């Protein structure tokens with residue numbers, strides 16, 4: 500492409516400091532270095548984790564930063580040595596990389612690549628420099644992929660080529676929210692047919708858990724949220740019961756235990772609060788129940804050890820347990836084959852310039868997923 504090897508000036512949403520709205524700026528995006536890929540982002544959706552970023556509640560993020568991690572685009576140019584993608588390919592940038600070489604990548608049971616931000620900071624590209632500048636200042640990357648930019652540069656092990664037929668304004672959800680929730684049910688909890696499940700939090704992630712439980716053949720799917728406006732969509736996606744903790748004057752774990760006899764087989768927390776994390780853990784049955792922590796928790800948690808001593812399993816999940824580089828393209832193919840309909844999670848589509856409006860909708864509980872188009 501004509502831009503290969505050149506600096507590209509384009510739009511991006513910059514978070515200059517925690518607690519401030521994003522500002523849509525003109526930024527410079529340097530060409531990819533060896534082992535890197537420059538992508539033209541076509542669509543990016545808003546995940547609650549980006550809101551944690553804007554609030555400054557994630558310790559590993561450095562400001563100023565270009566957030567965004569649920570996007571899809573087209574390769575503009577590649578750096579030296581890149582072989583898995585070429586200019587013109589449709590791709591999804593991966594917020595969880597798959598280097599293929601670390602011990603976790605080599606373990607078929609794990610998707611926690613050691614290049615993930617919990618092990619290695621991803622505020623700069625692996626060579627410890629940024630490809631973004633704005634008004635003469637260096638801007639940090641977020642999770643290496645910064646999808647709130649019209650062009651972004653990512654390491655090759657943080658991008659996956661997808662089917663050329665994929666609609667980018669829809670499959671951007673497969674980059675994080677959908678895959679996380681669906682995989683939490685299928686891969687992490689391994690929900691069995693006929694089982695009973697409870698999902699705390701009915702945002703894009705929790706509703707994708709509902710879809711995963713349904714696909715796995717769960718017989719009863721209990722959806723829990725303090726916003727009753729989420730219940731119609733939850734039912735449409737497979738929830739059999741919907742409960743609002745504010746309608747009861749006792750802990751939700753007691754409500755669920757009464758509804759099910761001894762607690763659910765599988766519970767999921769897709770909010771990121773201490774009290775709901777404990778409620779989810781206590782809601783699954785004391786002996787063989789499995790609770791999956793999906794929500795991002797920013798504070799310490801203390802629990803009664805008896806909750807685990809009796810036999811429950813408490814697990815976490817990163818991006819639904821998928822080995823991203825190999826599984827994200829397969830999920831896109833499954834979407835194209837009609838095996839699931841993640842489009843049902845898209846409640847709003849806005850031009851990129853309205854990114855702050857998208858966050859306001861999320862905070863007001865009025866959206867599930869808002870897709871931003873460049």
Ligand SMILES: NC(=O)c1ccc[n+]([C@@H]2O[C@H](COP(=O)([O-])OP(=O)(O)OC[C@H]3O[C@@H](n4cnc5c(N)ncnc54)[C@H](O)[C@@H]3O)[C@@H](O)[C@H]2O)c1
Nearest residue numbers: 547548700701702703704724725726770771794795817818
């Ligand atoms: N583990 C991962 O890999 C991963 C990936 C993506 C997102 N996340 C995390 O998952 C969580 C959910 O993300 P999302 O984009 O679906 O968010 P969201 O804001 O769209 O949804 C959260 C839902 O929780 C509900 N809620 C809030 N407080 C509640 C309470 N006390 N009781 C019951 N319901 C309550 C809200 O009404 C809302 O419907 C976030 O913490 C996000 O950071 C984790």
Ligand SMILES: [Zn+2]
Nearest residue numbers: 546548675676
């Ligand atoms: Zn996300």
Ligand SMILES: [Zn+2]
Nearest residue numbers: 598601604612
């Ligand atoms: Zn790895």
